[in-house]
Amino acid sequence: MSYEAMNAWNTETDGSAAQAVRNERLAGRYSYLEREGLLPLPVQGGITLVVELRHAGWSAECLRLLLQHSGPSVRLIAVPVTADFPLQSLSEQFAGEPGLLFLPFTGDHYRVNEALAFAETSFVVLLEDCVMVSPGWLGNLLWPPVDDPAVGVVAPYSASERGEGQQRRHFAGYGELSAYAGHLRDNRQADWSAQEVLSGSCLLIARELLLRVGGLDASLGGRRLIIADWCLRARQSGAKLALSAPVYVHVLHPLEAGAVNSAGSRARSEEEQAYLRKWNLPEGSDGGDTRLVPADLAACPAQPFIPLGLDSAAGMLVTAVVYFEENWTAADSRERQQSLQASQSYGNIRWVWVRDSWSQSFPEFPVQERDAVITVHGEQPWLHALENISALYSGEIVVYLSASAAYDSQYVGSMAEILQHSRADIIVSSVYAADEPGQRAETDGYPGALPLERTAHRSGITPGRIVRREGSLRSLVLAPDPALSVGYTGGLAEKPGPARPAAFSGEGEEG
Incomplete structure (x- = not known):
């Protein structure tokens, strides 16, 4: 093989400025x-x-x-x-x-x-x-x-x-x-x-x-x-x-790479369409190789974190904070408590149930030794208790769960693993993560409020203010502390929710 052509190419493209950069x-x-x-x-x-x-x-x-x-x-x-x-x-x-x-x-x-x-x-x-x-x-x-x-x-x-x-x-x-x-x-x-x-x-x-x-x-x-x-x-x-x-x-x-069957062509076309949709790219009109880079990457919404697949979060103590926003009967709330605990496959969870005795009917839950039921009187103490879980219980991660929402069996474990590998202090999951950050709602003067039922944060911090968003059945949102970083993750889509409590009548919705 001749190297004269390569040497000529190097000489032509190797200007003094480029050589100075290389020397440096x-x-x-x-x-x-x-x-x-x-x-x-x-x-x-x-x-x-x-x-x-x-x-x-x-x-x-x-x-x-x-x-x-x-x-x-x-x-x-x-x-x-x-x-x-x-x-x-x-x-x-x-x-x-x-x-x-x-x-x-x-x-x-x-x-x-x-x-x-x-x-x-x-x-x-x-x-x-x-x-x-x-x-x-x-x-x-x-x-x-x-x-x-x-x-x-x-x-x-x-x-x-x-x-x-x-x-x-x-x-x-x-x-x-x-x-x-x-x-x-x-x-x-x-x-x-x-x-x-x-x-x-x-x-x-x-x-x-x-x-x-x-x-x-x-x-x-x-x-x-x-x-x-x-x-x-x-x-x-x-x-x-x-x-x-x-x-x-x-x-x-x-050698046979050029022989492509129609089924393979269709599969590649579907893959390319999925990529184009993910990055909001226009369809290629020339039928050739699709353009892979958005014209303005900075304008694209942040893509969700994808777990690496190794259960590196195993062993971490996760505090799962369960709250009831609706008026459940004692029987319904006990059944929901049992189904939530049984549904999560992650094995190292401390369950904390936070209840407002003035507006919510709760049974005395049979909890394990490390689990807890916090009873307060009135909505403001109830919200304050939800905000300060990290100060009350040791652990590594806090995950908020609404009794009115449904979660995949891997939800708590996945949130723990994602937060462990993320640099963010707070993460938000599910379809909400796909929303463009600039489009998130402002609630009662709190910009960037996050749905509490899809939020988790590192232990040892107070994540911000938890407030009620008026006009919404599942209304608790977290207004994050501006000093904390927020990450967004997909792949934890919400399942169809549980049946609403039989005794629900709209009570307990007042702020």
């Missing part, structure tokens, strides 16, 4: 390494590589190259994404390999997110088993976050990347591939550029960003769209995306 970056890198004691590698605690297994004919070679060229501090997690992948035969080829973990396929949830949750290293690389790497690939992917800490996602050049990062190459063998990749590394050191979106087969992600943004949205179906969606969500959280010019990875393609 290289100097900054050395200073960073010297200061942190990290020479010669720019990372502490190793790297986790999550490999999506789709191609049985390529996966073994992909894993061998990753183990050979990624360094001793790398851990691999391999995850089949189809039910028919021959995992047993592949795992037998790597028996005794201490740095490689296989997660079996399960159809009930997206195990790629679970594999990402297993990662406890500072960075995670998500890649497909059609990716072939060469010496030095990983170290060069790690540099952009050192140059600019705002960079949380980095991709190499490859055939599967779009736009500037797309390079389609053919090689006679692995030696030729390795030589080409080495040539790029030598001639493009410290060269990277910010991107609007990334969607290729290989992606390096800062774990801190992963925990903040959440998992991949598997409902979009197509991997390219799933990755692009996650990158846009990362940008919404303030992270930068980078394309690393010194790194090229080779992506294998099946």
Whole structure:
């Protein structure tokens, strides 16, 4: 292979200004390494590589190259994404390999997110088993976050990347591939550029960003769209995306890739339509590749957090605060108490029932030792008690539940996991989360009021004022303390509500 053309390209595109930027970056890198004691590698605690297994004919070679060229501090997690992948035969080829973990396929949830949750290293690389790497690939992917800490996602050049990062190459063998990749590394050191979106087969992600943004949205179906969606969500959280010019990875393609049946075309079309709807993008008119980036990402409403799938919240004590806004009979309220407790699958819940004895008929609930019933007299003390649960009971998370609402069996556990991985102090779930923040209602002078029945917050804080919204049956809202951050999450849609209490007559609605 001739390198004269590549050298000419480098000379033409490498102006003095660009060279000055690269020199500054290289100097900054050395200073960073010297200061942190990290020479010669720019990372502490190793790297986790999550490999999506789709191609049985390529996966073994992909894993061998990753183990050979990624360094001793790398851990691999391999995850089949189809039910028919021959995992047993592949795992037998790597028996005794201490740095490689296989997660079996399960159809009930997206195990790629679970594999990402297993990662406890500072960075995670998500890649497909059609990716072939060469010496030095990983170290060069790690540099952009050192140059600019705002960079949380980095991709190499490859055939599967779009736009500037797309390079389609053919090689006679692995030696030729390795030589080409080495040539790029030598001639493009410290060269990277910010991107609007990334969607290729290989992606390096800062774990801190992963925990903040959440998992991949598997409902979009197509991997390219799933990755692009996650990158846009990362940008919404303030992270930068980078394309690393010194790194090229080779992506294998099946020879029959051009043969597409009509059913596959329809499936892809449906996936693209789901992506376009999610990001409010117009339908493409040319029938070609859909545009992946909204014209004004800042104007798009915040997308919901998606749990990574690992039950990392298990063991946390959650205080579930149940309140009754309607006039229930003693029998109805006892039945509702029992059904709420039985419906939640999360195992570490302290139930706290807050009642106003002046307007609500309550039985003496049979509660467990750590549970509690708080009885107050009058609406204002009742609201004050709801606001100050954290001051009364220890725990890690407070979740508010209305007796008049219905919740999925995973609701409390999901809220706990989401809040654990979020930077927000308060989170709001369900369809309300999809509303544009600027459209949220103002209640009696309290801007940005949140529906209490869909709200949770960290323990140890007073979340704000709880007030009644007039003219609404389920009327309690939280006016959050302006000093606290609020996050929004979907995927916890409300079920049809329980039957309204037989004795309800509109009483107890006065403010």
